Amino acid sequence: MGVFSRHKTIHVDSDILIVGGGMAGCGATYESRYWDRDLKIVCVEKANIERSGAVAQGLYAINCYMGMQWDENQPEDHVRYARNDLMGLVREDLGYDIARHVDSTVHKFEEWGLPIMRDPATGRYQREGKWQIMIHGESYKPIVAEAARKAATKIYNRIMVTHLLMDANNANRVAGAVGFNVRTGDFYVFRAKAVIVCAGGASHIFKPRAVGEGMGRTWYAPWSSASAYALPILAGAKMMQMENRIVLTRFKDGYGPVGAYFLHLKTYTQNAYGEEYETRWFDKLRETIGSYVDHHPVPTCLRNHAFLEETKAGRGPIRMVTKEAFQDPHKETVGWENFLGMTIGQAVVWASQNIDPKHINPELTTSEPYVMGSHATCSGAWASGPSDYAPAEYQWGYNRMMTVDGLFGAGDTIGGTAHKFSSGSFTEGRIAAKAAVNYLLDLREQPQASEKECDALKKIVFQPMEHFAVYRNEIVAGTVSPSYLLPIHGLQRLEKIMDEYVGGIGANYTTNEPLLTRGLELLQMLKEDLAQIGAEDLHQLQRAWELEHRVLASEAVARHTLYRTETRWPGYYYRADHPKLDDTDWHCFTLSRYDRKTGGWDMEKAPVYHIVD
Numbered sequence: 001m002g003v004f005s006r007h008k009t010i011h012v013d014s015d016i017l018i019v020g021g022g023m024a025g026c027g028a029t030y031e032s033r034y035w036d037r038d039l040k041i042v043c044v045e046k047a048n049i050e051r052s053g054a055v056a057q058g059l060y061a062i063n064c065y066m067g068m069q070w071d072e073n074q075p076e077d078h079v080r081y082a083r084n085d086l087m088g089l090v091r092e093d094l095g096y097d098i099a100r101h102v103d104s105t106v107h108k109f110e111e112w113g114l115p116i117m118r119d120p121a122t123g124r125y126q127r128e129g130k131w132q133i134m135i136h137g138e139s140y141k142p143i144v145a146e147a148a149r150k151a152a153t154k155i156y157n158r159i160m161v162t163h164l165l166m167d168a169n170n171a172n173r174v175a176g177a178v179g180f181n182v183r184t185g186d187f188y189v190f191r192a193k194a195v196i197v198c199a200g201g202a203s204h205i206f207k208p209r210a211v212g213e214g215m216g217r218t219w220y221a222p223w224s225s226a227s228a229y230a231l232p233i234l235a236g237a238k239m240m241q242m243e244n245r246i247v248l249t250r251f252k253d254g255y256g257p258v259g260a261y262f263l264h265l266k267t268y269t270q271n272a273y274g275e276e277y278e279t280r281w282f283d284k285l286r287e288t289i290g291s292y293v294d295h296h297p298v299p300t301c302l303r304n305h306a307f308l309e310e311t312k313a314g315r316g317p318i319r320m321v322t323k324e325a326f327q328d329p330h331k332e333t334v335g336w337e338n339f340l341g342m343t344i345g346q347a348v349v350w351a352s353q354n355i356d357p358k359h360i361n362p363e364l365t366t367s368e369p370y371v372m373g374s375h376a377t378c379s380g381a382w383a384s385g386p387s388d389y390a391p392a393e394y395q396w397g398y399n400r401m402m403t404v405d406g407l408f409g410a411g412d413t414i415g416g417t418a419h420k421f422s423s424g425s426f427t428e429g430r431i432a433a434k435a436a437v438n439y440l441l442d443l444r445e446q447p448q449a450s451e452k453e454c455d456a457l458k459k460i461v462f463q464p465m466e467h468f469a470v471y472r473n474e475i476v477a478g479t480v481s482p483s484y485l486l487p488i489h490g491l492q493r494l495e496k497i498m499d500e501y502v503g504g505i506g507a508n509y510t511t512n513e514p515l516l517t518r519g520l521e522l523l524q525m526l527k528e529d530l531a532q533i534g535a536e537d538l539h540q541l542q543r544a545w546e547l548e549h550r551v552l553a554s555e556a557v558a559r560h561t562l563y564r565t566e567t568r569w570p571g572y573y574y575r576a577d578h579p580k581l582d583d584t585d586w587h588c589f590t591l592s593r594y595d596r597k598t599g600g601w602d603m604e605k606a607p608v609y610h611i612v613d
């Protein structure tokens with residue numbers, strides 16, 4: 001008897017299925033209920049929504065708040081800001097749509113019990129920077145999750161979604177999703193009329209700086225395993241800007257965030273000799289990217305570029321000057337609380353390395369690249385825009401619907417909308433949910449999930465356990481078997497390929513056509529070997545499927561990077577064979593579509609419309 005028959009199959013029917021209960025997923029769940037009391041709303045989460053996603057540990061700031069009630073910023077200002085930071089290329093319609101609604105989301109968070117700091121002088125929210133407000137946010141995620149729990153018909157925790165189901169009568173229409181319970185091994189078939197993918201970003205696709213004893217530590221959440229991209233890619237949805245990976249300047253070894261330090265504590269950076277170094281690199285940069293370097297604020301990638309060049313010139317390490325700010329007891333408290341509320345690991349690293357920022361300026365480093373759609377980057381699915389604001393070419397259906405019928409997305413899943421962060425992701429979940437409810441109201445024919453497809457997927461999903469069961473006796477040494485590879489082996493191989501060929505830390509973020517071509521060949525070989533992956537238990541089965549998703553997303557990254565023959569974001573990555581920014585040919589979005597039958601990819605350009613002056 002194979003392992004397949006040992007796993008119970010459980011069918012769940014819903015109107016709206018939300019995949020991933022992080023910030024966007026909680027927003028989508030909450031809002032679906034707001035628009036229809038009778039809908040069956042199901043949210044599926046591979047962890048437990050109480051503490052899942054990138055906000056699991058808490059946050060110390062909400063990074064996207066306009067402050068329209070006090071006339072602090074207008075939505076158009078945020079579009080200008082994101083556009084500038086992404087070197088001109090953002091979906092302004094989508095960004096505007098989030099910005100005009102995000103304040104109401106934040107007000108809800110406060111109503112639900114999130115403590116937001118107030119400026120004692122003005123009574124307004126305490127600003128960390130122009131867009132950020134400060135919170136006591138250790139319990140941010142449980143507070144948001146409670147709203148989703150109350151709204152959902154049912155939350156299914158501990159279920160990893162592996163595939164979307166397609167309509168038996170329409171190959172370009174979604175009909176639900178399948179996955180397995182990571183604790184019981186039950187196989188779940190979720191049939192749904194509309195699906196909203198909210199499965200977070202992608203870490204661990206490039207080799208991280210933290211290896212050996214620090215393995216597993218990353219800046220973005222280690223459990224962000226690229227499902228947000230792989231699920232729509234497999235369903236044939238168009239993806240955009242997958243080359244637009246992000247590299248973060250962070251405190252060394254703990255990836256501690258720097259936002260509160262720069263913005264609120266007014267700390268600054270200097271090289272090993274106590275010198276300001278950023279501006280010395282900007283003249284040369286002007287030769288390759290033109291006047292973008294003179295924009296204010298300086299785009300995030302360009303500040304990284306100066307950091308990297310200064311380090312290459314041998315004047316590292318780059319340090320954050322904390323000694324001055326930390327003499328002020330208030331700032332010292334804020335500096336530590338900032339970590340305790342969101343990245344405790346950095347405080348522990350400093351303690352273990354005898355770093356007291358009051359007396360020692362801590363080192364910074366640049367991270368390995370990540371793929372995501374909600375931070376200072378905008379990779380993700382190509383989505384239809386709001387009907388009152390999007391240009392005709394960006395509208396083919398309902399707001400936030402991908403190019404697959406009935407398939408919506410929000411947060412890290414959706415491309416083109418950088419700088420939405422936690423509050424913007426929740427807001428985008430709300431926007432997608434409202435549109436999905438409209439989609440349901442207009443729906444004429446119900447999608448049909450075929451039992452045959454579900455049975456076939458069940459076999460595929462548990463195949464790694466079958467492999468392990470059959471071949472475990474062939475182990476030759478330790479965990480090495482000639483007949484399977486384990487998820488950790490596959491992950492390390494993926495990270496090495498991406499690092500060396502697609503522009504990771506080991507290659508100084510640099511790549512070129514021959515490297516990318518070879519990287520794609522090696523990824524293809526890895527994909528072939530994934531058919532032989534072995535999973536010892538359900539935990540390893542989850543790792544196996546996370547790896548599958550990471551590999552597919554990585555392939556998209558490599559293909560997009562190959563397609564865009566320019567260096568648009570120096571500091572995020574460099575195409576050494578095309579070192580210049582090329583606004584003539586590349587002031588456009590890159591789109592891809594994967595054909596699951598042939599394994600081929602179609603690439604195309606899409607225009608960037610500047611809607612805001």
Ligand SMILES: Cc1cc2nc3c(=O)[nH]c(=O)nc-3n(C[C@H](O)[C@H](O)[C@H](O)COP(=O)(O)OP(=O)(O)OC[C@H]3O[C@@H](n4cnc5c(N)ncnc54)[C@H](O)[C@@H]3O)c2cc1C
Binds near residue numbers: 044
């Ligand atoms: C270190 C760090 C610091 C940050 N700092 C700030 C900050 O200060 N302020 C701010 O506003 N924002 C900050 N952010 C950004 C913010 O956390 C993200 O923008 C936001 O969480 C993105 O929302 P999301 O719903 O797309 O993804 P997530 O919140 O990560 O949610 C994705 C969810 O999907 C689940 N999932 C994934 N795959 C599957 C699958 N296959 N099946 C089922 N479930 C799945 C995950 O478990 C997770 O719960 C920070 C993020 C990080 C990592």
